[in-house]
Amino acid sequence: MLEKIMFSCTKSTYKKPNLRIASVVTSLVILAVSLNLIKPASADLLDNVFDSSGNTKVFFRTRSGYYINCYDSRGKCQAIPTFSNNPGISDEIFTLIDLNKGTLMHGDKIMLKTRTGYYVNSYNSGGVIQAQPTYSDNPVVSDEIFIIVKVDGSSGGNQIKAGDKIMIKTRRNYAFNCYDSKGACQAIPSFNGNYHISDEVFTIDFL
Known part of the structure; x- marks a missing residue:
């Protein structure tokens, strides 16, 4: 009517x-x-704004306040103290592709893409974290598909919002680690869920 x-x-x-x-x-x-x-519109809807394909721009901070960076958006990942918020030139901003689509939730399978179109990869899902131009979309064998885990932060159950503490795990259940929360990134088999001291827990933010 x-x-x-x-x-x-x-x-x-x-x-x-x-x-x-x-x-x-x-x-x-x-x-x-x-x-x-x-x-x-609810304010909560602005906490992670995905387009129809399940993509959004994100960046990650370590407990030391450093930002996850991918060298020239084509190389190895590491933490650095500076950050560019310009998606056209930033090596700290990634496109998060939520393979489950919709609202980003604890346990969702994700991919991370740099501004150059390279995909974040963990060698054999247990090694160095770097960007490469190709990817596999088969979760069973892919070293470019990860699981995002909510550790702490916002209320609202399993939904992941800006400022939440998260971990990123590979298909082998290795966790992204940033050495001393200021250095090189790699996937390791052990992890610490205490975000006050952990080098495997990151703060996620959305553009």
Whole structure:
């Protein structure tokens, strides 16, 4: 019924567009919200904004406040003290591809892509973390598909939001590690879930 009213009002005033249209549409939107036919945007929806393909821009910080960097967006990953928030040139910003799509959740399978189109890889899912131009989309054998784990942070159950503490694990259950939270990155078989001292726990943020 609401759609018919909006169509009728728009059609009748289309030939002479004026402020009346905006007023009518605004009134209809307010009516729809009051009747719970549509819902206003929630602040929570802005915590991880994915496009229709399940992609979003992210960056990661270590406990020491360093940022995960991929050298020239094509090389090895390491933590550095500086950060660029310009996606066109930044080697600290990654496109997070949520293979489960929708809201990013604890346990989702993800891929990380740099600005050059390279994919973050962990050698044999247990070694050096670096970017490479190719990837496998088979989770059983892929060294470019990871599992994101929520360690601590926001309320709301398993949803991962900006500022949450997370770990990234490979198919072999190795965890991303940043040496002393300031150095080179690699996947290791042991990990510490205490984010105050852990070199395997990172803070995730969204652009």
